[in-house]
Structure formats: C-alpha cells, structure tokens
Amino acid sequence: MELVWHAAVSGAVLGLVYALVSLGLSLIWGVMDVVNLAHAEYLMLAMYATYWLWALGKVDPLAAVPVVVPVFFGFGWLTYQLLVRRIVRAPVAAQIFATFGLLFVLRYAAFAAFGPNVYGVWRLGEGTVSVLGVPVATSKAAAGVVSLAAFLGLSAFLRFTKAGKALQAAAQSREVALSLGIPVDRMYALSWGIGIASVALAGALLIPFYQVSPTIGDAFLLVAFASVVLGGFGRVDGALVGGLCIGLLENLLGTLLSPTLKLLFVFAVFVLMLLVRPQGLLGEPGR
Amino acid sequence: MRRAAAWLLPAAVVAVPLWVRDSFFLNAMIHVFLFGAAAQAWNLLGGYAGQISFGHAAFFGIGAYATAWLLSHHGLSPWAGLWVGAALAACASLLVGYPTFRLRRHFFALATLALAEIVRISFLNWEVVGAATGLYLPLGYRNRFEFLMWDAKAPYYWTALTAFALATGVVWVVDRHRAGRYLRAVEQDEDAAEMLGIPTRRYKLYAMGLSAALTALCGGLYALYVLYIDPYNVMASRISLLVVVIALIGGRGTVWGPVLGAPFVVLLNEYTRAWLGGAGSGADFILFGLVVVLLSLYQPRGLVGLLAKPARPVPVAVAGAGAEAPEPPPTAPREEVVLEIRDVRKSFGGVQAVRGVNLSVRRGEILGLVGPNGAGKSTLFDCLTGFVRPDAGSARLRGRPLLGLAPHRVAWAGLGRTFQAIRVFPELSVWDNVLCGAEHRGESLWEATAGEAPRAVQDRATALLRFFGLWEARDRPAGELSYGQQKLLSLAMVVLREPEVVLLDEPAAGVNPVLVEEMGRHLRALNAAGLTFVVIEHNMEFVMRTCHRVAFMAEGQVVTAGRPEEVQRDPRVLELYYGR
Numbered sequence: 001m002e003l004v005w006h007a008a009v010s011g012a013v014l015g016l017v018y019a020l021v022s023l024g025l026s027l028i029w030g031v032m033d034v035v036n037l038a039h040a041e042y043l044m045l046a047m048y049a050t051y052w053l054w055a056l057g058k059v060d061p062l063a064a065v066p067v068v069v070p071v072f073f074g075f076g077w078l079t080y081q082l083l084v085r086r087i088v089r090a091p092v093a094a095q096i097f098a099t100f101g102l103l104f105v106l107r108y109a110a111f112a113a114f115g116p117n118v119y120g121v122w123r124l125g126e127g128t129v130s131v132l133g134v135p136v137a138t139s140k141a142a143a144g145v146v147s148l149a150a151f152l153g154l155s156a157f158l159r160f161t162k163a164g165k166a167l168q169a170a171a172q173s174r175e176v177a178l179s180l181g182i183p184v185d186r187m188y189a190l191s192w193g194i195g196i197a198s199v200a201l202a203g204a205l206l207i208p209f210y211q212v213s214p215t216i217g218d219a220f221l222l223v224a225f226a227s228v229v230l231g232g233f234g235r236v237d238g239a240l241v242g243g244l245c246i247g248l249l250e251n252l253l254g255t256l257l258s259p260t261l262k263l264l265f266v267f268a269v270f271v272l273m274l275l276v277r278p279q280g281l282l283g284e285p286g287r
Numbered sequence: 288m289r290r291a292a293a294w295l296l297p298a299a300v301v302a303v304p305l306w307v308r309d310s311f312f313l314n315a316m317i318h319v320f321l322f323g324a325a326a327q328a329w330n331l332l333g334g335y336a337g338q339i340s341f342g343h344a345a346f347f348g349i350g351a352y353a354t355a356w357l358l359s360h361h362g363l364s365p366w367a368g369l370w371v372g373a374a375l376a377a378c379a380s381l382l383v384g385y386p387t388f389r390l391r392r393h394f395f396a397l398a399t400l401a402l403a404e405i406v407r408i409s410f411l412n413w414e415v416v417g418a419a420t421g422l423y424l425p426l427g428y429r430n431r432f433e434f435l436m437w438d439a440k441a442p443y444y445w446t447a448l449t450a451f452a453l454a455t456g457v458v459w460v461v462d463r464h465r466a467g468r469y470l471r472a473v474e475q476d477e478d479a480a481e482m483l484g485i486p487t488r489r490y491k492l493y494a495m496g497l498s499a500a501l502t503a504l505c506g507g508l509y510a511l512y513v514l515y516i517d518p519y520n521v522m523a524s525r526i527s528l529l530v531v532v533i534a535l536i537g538g539r540g541t542v543w544g545p546v547l548g549a550p551f552v553v554l555l556n557e558y559t560r561a562w563l564g565g566a567g568s569g570a571d572f573i574l575f576g577l578v579v580v581l582l583s584l585y586q587p588r589g590l591v592g593l594l595a596k597p598a599r600p601v602p603v604a605v606a607g608a609g610a611e612a613p614e615p616p617p618t619a620p621r622e623e624v625v626l627e628i629r630d631v632r633k634s635f636g637g638v639q640a641v642r643g644v645n646l647s648v649r650r651g652e653i654l655g656l657v658g659p660n661g662a663g664k665s666t667l668f669d670c671l672t673g674f675v676r677p678d679a680g681s682a683r684l685r686g687r688p689l690l691g692l693a694p695h696r697v698a699w700a701g702l703g704r705t706f707q708a709i710r711v712f713p714e715l716s717v718w719d720n721v722l723c724g725a726e727h728r729g730e731s732l733w734e735a736t737a738g739e740a741p742r743a744v745q746d747r748a749t750a751l752l753r754f755f756g757l758w759e760a761r762d763r764p765a766g767e768l769s770y771g772q773q774k775l776l777s778l779a780m781v782v783l784r785e786p787e788v789v790l791l792d793e794p795a796a797g798v799n800p801v802l803v804e805e806m807g808r809h810l811r812a813l814n815a816a817g818l819t820f821v822v823i824e825h826n827m828e829f830v831m832r833t834c835h836r837v838a839f840m841a842e843g844q845v846v847t848a849g850r851p852e853e854v855q856r857d858p859r860v861l862e863l864y865y866g867r
Contacts, residue, residue, distance in 0.1 A: 086584055090584075094584070094587060095583075096393065097582070098580055098583040100531070101575075101579030103576070104573070104576025107572070108570070108576065112569040112570055112573065222404060225397050225400075229397070260408075264405055264408040271405070274387070274398050275389070
C-alpha cells in the first residue's frame with residue numbers, strides 16, 4: 001500500500017510537468033486549431049539549452065529559467081511569423097505536413113549540433129523534501145511547484161487581463177474577433193509565444209532528473225497529446241487534469257503491473273479516449 | 288523518342304546489377320526500392336484517401352516479424368510467409384481502421400502515431416517473437432530461390448525492384464479507374480462523396496487494408512535482406528517518418544510521386560551518411576524537413592507537381608444551354624406520391640429546429656420549399672439525408688423507409704441532394720466530378736478498381752456536360768470554374784444517376800441574374816425529362832416561375848402548401864415571411 005502511495009505522489013509530481021508540456025500544445029490547438037507536431041522538439045531544445053548553460057556556464061537549471069523562457073517565447077513568436085501564419089487557414093493536411101517538416105528540421109538540427117549522445121545534469125548530494133509523507137527529490141518537487149505556479153499565472157492572465165481576454169475571443173471566433181478590432185494575428189503569435197515558452201519551462205524543470213537526446217520528443221509528443229485529449233483540448237484546466245491523470249496512470253500502472261509496459265497503457269488510454277470521448281474529460285460534446 | 292525512353296529507362300534500371308558491382312550503391316538502391324514501395328503503399332491511404340498515417344512502421348514490422356518468425360520457427364518459405372504477413376497486417380489495419388475512421392482531421396494521424404507505439408512496445412515485451420532480443424533469420428537457407436535469401440546483393444536488388452514495381456502497379460491501376468477517383472473525392476470532401484452514394488468508409492478501409500498489406504510485404508523482404516530484426520530496426524517511428532517523407536517530397540496522391548521521392552530521399556540519406564560520416568548525420572534530414580515545409584506551403588503535389596507542365600488553359604465557354612436534356616424516361620402520373628414525410632422532429636439542445644413536418648412529394652413535380660431563415664428547411668434536408676438523426680417521425684421514398692440510413696444508403700435508395708454551399712471536388716477534373724455521381728449501389732470494389740464506368744454512364748455524363756455547357760471544361764479542375772458553373776456542375780453530379788427525388792438547397796443563391804434564369808430553364812428541362820425536385824430557395828421570382836407547388840415552412844413546421852400563387856397570397860405567409 002505504501003508502495004502505491006509513493007507511486008501516486010511521484011506520479012502526480014511528474015504529471016504536473018506533463019501538464020506543463022501539454023499546456024502549450026493545447027493552447028495553440030485551442031486558439032487557432034493548428035496541431036503542432038513539432039511541439040516536443042521545443043522541449044528537447046530547451047532541455048539542451050538548460051543543459052549547456054549548466055555545463056558551460058555553471059548556471060543552475062532553476063536559475064536558467066528567466067533566460068530560457070523568454071528566449072523560447074521569442075522562438076515561438078518567430079515560428080508563428082515565419083511559418084505558421086501561412087498555414088492558419090490552409091487545409092488540415094498542409095498544416096500537418098508543415099509542422100511535421102518543422103519537427104524534422106528541429107530534431108535533426110539538434111542531431112547535427114549535439115550528436116546522438118545522451119546528456120543529463122548531475123548534481124551530487126541532492127536532498128529530498130517530504131511531500132504528503134513521501135520523500136521526493138528537491139528538483140522534482142521544485143518542478144511540481146513551478147509548474148503549478150505557471151498554471152495559476154496563465155489562468156490569471158487569461159481571465160483577468162485585456163490581452164488574455166482578447167486571446168480567448170480570438171480562439172472562439174476569428175471573424176467575430178476581427179470585426180471587434182482584436183488583432184487576431186498578434187493574438188495567434190502571442191499564443192505561440194506563450195505555448196513555446198511554457199514547454200521550454202517544462203524542459204528547464206525536467207533536465208535535472210531527465211536526460212536529453214535528440215529523439216526524446218517522440219515519447220513526450222505522445223504523452224502530451226494523450227494529456228491534451230484526456231483533459232479536452234484548448235482548455236488550461238484540461239491540460240492540468242489530463243497531465244495529472246497521465247502521470248498518475250503511468251506511475252501507478254508501471255509500479256503495479258510492469259515498468260516496461262507503462263507507456264503502452266498510456267497510449268492505449270489515449271486511443272480509447274479518442275474513440276469514446278474525443279472532446280476529453282472536461283470538454284463539452286459537439287464540435 | 289519518348290516511347291523508346293519509356294522502355295529503355297526501366298530496362299536499364301533492371302540491368303544495373305549486371306554491370307555495377309559497387310555493393311554500397313546496390314545496398315542503397317535496395318533501400319530505395321523497399322522504402323519506395325512502402326511509400327507507394329502509404330500513398331494509397333495518405334495520398335489518395337487523405338487519411339494521414341504516422342504509424343506505417345507497425346505494418347512494416349508485422350510483415351517483417353511474420354516472415355522471419357515463420358521461417359525461423361517453422362521453416363516456412365517466405366513465399367508463403369510474406370503473404371501471411373501481408374494478410375495479418377491487413378487484418379490489423381482493418382481492426383484499427385474500422386473504429387478510427389470515425390475520427391476526422393488531425394485525430395486519425397494522432398491515433399496511428401499512438402497505435403504504432405503500442406505495437407512496438409508490445410513486440411518489445413513479447414517473448415514468443417524474441418522480445419527486445421529480436422529474431423535472427425536462419426542462415427542455412429541462403430542462396431535458394433524458395434527462401435529468397437542470398438549472399439550476393441543482385442538478387443535482393445531484383446526482389447526489391449519487383450516489390451517496388453508491384454506497389455507502383457497497384458497504385459497505377461487504382462489511379463486510372465473509378466476507385467482512384469472515389470478515394471480522391473473522399474479526401475477532398477467526405478460528406479459530399481457520401482451524399483453522392485460513395486460508401487466512404489468502405490473505400491477508406493479498402494485503401495488502408497491494401498496499404499497495410501503492401502507495406503508488410505516490404506517489411507518481410509527487408510527482414511530477408513538484413514537477416515536480423517528487432518523492434519528498433521523494423522518498427523521504429525523512424526520508418527513511419529521516412530515513408531511519409533518520401534511520399535510527401537515526391538508528391539502524395541500521384542502515381543509517380545513515390546517513384547521520384549524514393550531515390551531522392553534514400554540516396555541522399557545514404558550518401559550524406561557515407562560522405563559526411565558521424566559529423567554530418569542529420570544534415571540530410573534537416574534538408575528533407577525544409578523541403579517538406581516549403582512543399583506544404585507552395586506545392587502540395589511535391590516534385591511531381593514541380594515537374595508537371597502546367598496544363599494548357601482551355602477556354603471555358605460561359606454556360607450556355609447546350610444540347611437537349613438527355614434521354615427522357617417515361618413520365619408517370621403526377622398524383623403518385625414518391626416521397627412521404629411524416630411528423631419529422633429534431634431539436635438541438637433546447638431549440639426545436641424541426642417540429643413535426645408533414646410533406647408529400649409527388650412524382651414529376653418541382654416542389655418549392657420556402658420560408659424565413661431558421662425555419663428548419665436545411666435541417667429537414669439533413670434529417671432526410673442521414674447527416675442529422677431526427678428525434679421522431681418517418682420518411683418513405685416509394686414506401687422504403689429513409690430515416691436512420693447512412694447518407695450513402697439514402698443516396699442508394701434514390702434520393703439525391705446538393706448543399707447550400709457548393710460541394711464539388713475542387714482538385715478533380717470536371718469529368719471526374721460528374722462521374723463521382725454514378726450509381727454506386729451494387730458497385731463492387733473489384734469493379735471500381737479494375738474498370739472505368741460503363742459506357743452508358745459515360746455517355747450520359749457527356750450528354751449532361753453538354754447540356755450544362757461544361758463539356759469544353761471537362762479536363763479542368765472543378766476549382767477553376769466560376770461560382771455559377773460550379774453550381775451547374777454540382778447539379779450535373781447529382782442528376783447523373785437519375786435519383787427518384789433530388790433535393791436542391793438554394794440552387795439560385797449567389798449567382799448572377801442571367802444564370803438564375805438559366806438554372807430555372809435547366810431545372811424545368813430536367814423535370815420535363817422525368818426528374819422530381821424539392822428546391823429550397825429564397826428567390827421568390829425563381830420559385831414562382833419554376834415550381835409546380837410550393838410549401839411554406841416557418842418555425843419548424845409546414846404552414847401551408849399549394850399552387851405558388853395561392854401560397855404567395857396566403858395571409859399567414861405574408862405575415863411570417865414579409866412581416867406584414
């Protein structure tokens with residue numbers, strides 16, 4: 001029983017980071033109905049960025065956040081301006097293939113730059129903190145806390161600021177928002193900035209306990225999709241609920257049944273969810 | 288000259304191993320053929336049918352494992368094992384495809400991505416097939432034709448080339464016949480294809496099964512070539528992605544796309560790896576990524592699209608009523624009720640869009656359906672044609688119940704329909720568009736794959752295109768026609784198979800007055816030739832001149848029906864419609 005409780009707590013902490021990974025995917029998907037297949041590649045690049053800041057500049061991963069996050073905000077903004085704005089109203093196939101091509105470019109750019117080796121941040125003598133009676137590594141606990149804070153911050157931004165409301169309006173209807181004088185194009189760029197910044201934050205939080213390699217995006221892309229579809233896409237709370245569910249599911253089934261099969265269960269739940277309730281746990285039916 | 292080249296080039300490709308001994312080159316070419324064939328198989332599903340799969344590595348792996356396991360554990364010849372693998376992959380794909388084809392847009396692609404991972408993880412943990420250790424192919428069977436394994440590269444070159452030719456041949460056959468046309472129609476507008484009577488899910492499953500089987504053949508041959516397989520080398524997502532990239536760069540939805548894409552992608556990949564070594568690994572994939580991005584923005588048909596000569600512009604005559612209405616069948620008495628609608632109801636949430644519609648359509652009439660916006664006219668059409676499931680009521684076409692049937696079954700029962708917004712297939716030629724409207728009831732997949740539409744159907748399509756003044760434009764993509772011409776085309780598509788009743792949703796909306804006039808004449812001519820129409824229309828002048836009877840709908844009910852002048856004078860109509 002204690003084993004299960006331990007698995008649940010560390011699953012929930014991991015789930016918070018998964019939620020942060022899927023948040024940007026969900027936001028972009030919800031705001032402009034574009035599925036970014038290259039999403040997890042930004043995670044991979046942010047992990048590399050944080051790693052090299054640590055390895056070369058002796059910058060602690062948490063301290064690197066104020067640098068990495070704004071840079072990736074700009075990266076997301078730029079991606080929108082250079083590529084995505086041209087496909088916003090293109091057929092779905094063109095959208096899929098454009099972000100698919102982007103995935104190739106980013107992944108193999110990392111291959112060319114850093115090679116196929118695996119890198120990780122190693123810190124000796126890292127302490128633990130007690131979370132609900134379970135000892136959790138400090139870096140993991142910090143990742144969970146920062147993720148939660150990022151969620152609260154983004155929710156507050158969307159709910160209480162003018163720009164946040166405009167973003168939601170643009171998500172509801174491009175035409176209506178345009179007719180009300182909302183700069184929809186800028187809102188889309190903003191959603192890419194925020195989306196990529198949040199996945200970069202997740203990358204910086206992950207690197208102390210998760211090694212990076214150029215193909216790491218594969219697993220995370222599916223986990224992020226699973227979270228988004230589970231919670232209901234285009235919703236901030238959906239990403240949180242979905243991420244937590246996936247983290248818990250992965251850790252509990254991994255502990256109880258078999259660690260090698262844990263991702264299999266996650267993907268199976270994802271496919272079942274697509275078939276049975278594609279709008280997600282929190283989403284409204286229809287669409 | 289061109290004919291000679293058409294024979295010499297393939298002959299030279301076949302003869303390559305006779306004079307080239309460079310094993311690196313031969314190895315690269317074997318990869319070109321095997322992955323080119325897999326890309327061609329993907330093309331059938333992802334290109335023609337428009338169902339984008341990122342999980343073809345699963346089928347590739349199933350083929351590889353079936354062939355290798357049957358050979359190593361049971362000594363079964365690959366000549367049988369390859370087909371077992373193909374059949375297993377096809378079955379697996381149908382099991383997966385049947386539920387997931389309900390998913391539209393991005394969701395199908397996401398589901399295939401996850402399913403491939405599920406298959407890979409399962410094999411990674413399945414002891415019977417060697418789990419993570421993989422399978423070795425028994426080397427004792429080499430150099431025997433019945434086991435398709437050799438020491439030399441040349442025989443592999445020819446088997447791989449055969450697979451490539453087979454896959455390309457299959458796609459070529461599909462492309463040239465009805466099946467290819469229907470698959471492309473499904474890709475471009477699934478609902479419109481369904482309403483013309485094309486059983487869209489059946490065609491998607493057909494494309495998927497065929498695609499999976501061909502991919503599995505490639506996987507099996509690959510296993511026989513590399514002699515050792517594990518989930519990393521035959522089921523990795525890398526294989527799915529490579530196959531997609533080949534088809535995309537070459538040009539998806541074209542026969543020659545994968546044929547051009549495979550040498551480009553695979554040779555570049557193999558040779559950059561050789562030239563640049565570890566330092567340059569990935570450089571070629573960055574290039575592929577950039578090319579895919581650029582093609583998705585500017586040339587969706589890839590290299591084939593770039594190389595194809597732009598079609599000569601054909602002058603399109605402004606639609607002028609051409610020939611006579613084609614072959615009038617005998618007209619029946621006007622009083623016979625052909626479509627009987629009883630108490631049809633539909634609510635969306637709290638809104639009662641259709642609340643108890645009763646309407647009888649008589650054989651040989653043009654019935655106008657008028658009423659203010661939001662009266663429930665289009666919803667009624669949606670209920671009748673199976674796009675919306677009504678809450679209650681019945682509708683019978685010559686006594687046969689319609690409600691509850693899928694749209695293509697409604698079409699088979701003899702109901703045709705056009706949509707309020709134009710729904711032609713923009714990238715198909717005008718000719719292909721019209722032939723999509725052929726009778727699909729009883730048309731087998733085999734007939735659709737192996738042959739063109741029957742002579743009589745083609746004759747009628749020709750007559751209709753002449754009738755609508757679109758004959759000159761028959762080779763043009765429908766998307767290039769003017770708005771009004773597209774409306775005429777969608778009418779030609781729906782009347783090709785002579786349905787019992789044709790529902791038209793605002794045929795005269797948004798077109799210029801000359802064309803409105805013309806549309807009216809066309810409808811009357813087709814009606815004189817025996818077709819029954821129900822027409823939703825706001826243009827009252829058009830309705831008064833075209834329709835024999837008019838039904839007035841408001842707030843989800845038929846308020847009154849009768850001769851046009853009577854309905855127009857009805858005080859309830861004046862109040863509800865004109866607000867007087």
